[in-house]
């Protein structure tokens with residue numbers, strides 16, 4: 001993995017989120033939780049490179065996002081597709097889901113939230129802002145169909161403080 005200057009970060013973002021998916025991890029190396037995410041963005045806000053993720057209230061990862069002020073986003077080679085499916089369909093609330101995968105935690109370089117040895121892209125983020133999604137803002141009323149249980153996402157912005165790619 002090579003460290004990339006975050007100000008020069010260039011990603012195929014739509015493909016990354018829609019097709020490859022990312023693993024969101026919050027907490028520390030010794031006490032963390034992770035979940036697959038496919039909705040989010042990478043861009044510039046308040047003159048900082050940032051990544052934005054959305055997390056529903058019932059996710060176990062949500063408690064770690066709210067307790068700690070960092071998270072990582074990791075992408076993996078296609079061989080780990082099944083692991084991302086596992087991380088996106090089982091909850092850390094019910095047991096050690098990491099043990100169900102071939103993924104190995106490793107320390108990140110600048111944030112407490114850990115990364116993975118198998119990742120081919122790592123974005124280390126310092127949480128700088130969050131906001132609960134307000135359905136009053138659904139200009140396109142069809143967005144509501146994503147929330148039959150009214151479980152609106154919490155939106156988190158993380159300044160990207162370090163990035164590594166294969």
Ligand SMILES: Cc1cc2nc3c(=O)[nH]c(=O)nc-3n(C[C@H](O)[C@H](O)[C@H](O)COP(=O)(O)O)c2cc1C
Nearest residue numbers: 035036037038039055056059060061088090091092
């Ligand atoms: C491809 C994919 C994308 C997902 N994207 C999101 C997302 O952006 N936000 C979210 O809250 N849940 C998302 N999920 C669901 C969580 O990953 C899933 O509920 C997970 O089991 C939560 O784990 P946890 O309870 O251990 O946090 C996604 C699931 C999959 C399979």
